[in-house]
Amino acid sequence: MPWLYYxxxxxxxxxxxxxxxxxxxPDSKLFLTxxxxxxxxxxxxxxxxxxxxxxxxxxxxxxxxxAYVFGTFYEHTVSDA
Numbered sequence: 001m002p003w004l005y006y007x008x009x010x011x012x013x014x015x016x017x018x019x020x021x022x023x024x025x026p027d028s029k030l031f032l033t034x035x036x037x038x039x040x041x042x043x044x045x046x047x048x049x050x051x052x053x054x055x056x057x058x059x060x061x062x063x064x065x066x067a068y069v070f071g072t073f074y075e076h077t078v079s080d081a
Contacts, residue, residue: 028070029065029068031050032049033048034046034053051065052065055076057076057078064076
């Protein structure tokens with residue numbers, strides 16, 4: 001995700017209450033699509049990130065898809081033990 005740059009002090013921007021709009025996602029899920037390429041750089045196609053496409057440590061689809069529920073804290077750690 002790209003960095004955000006502010007012309008003013010970031011704290012002033014982040015605490016500003018002048019914007020009154022509210023946004024919702026359908027079913028509170030972020031539906032993200034990524035471009036997929038081969039190692040040689042040739043384009044394969046587009047794929048949804050659901051079902052653990054980006055997670056390196058696998059778990060159930062339900063657990064891995066929880067990462068894309070808007071406003072949810074998600075953490076997944078694995079040990080070599």
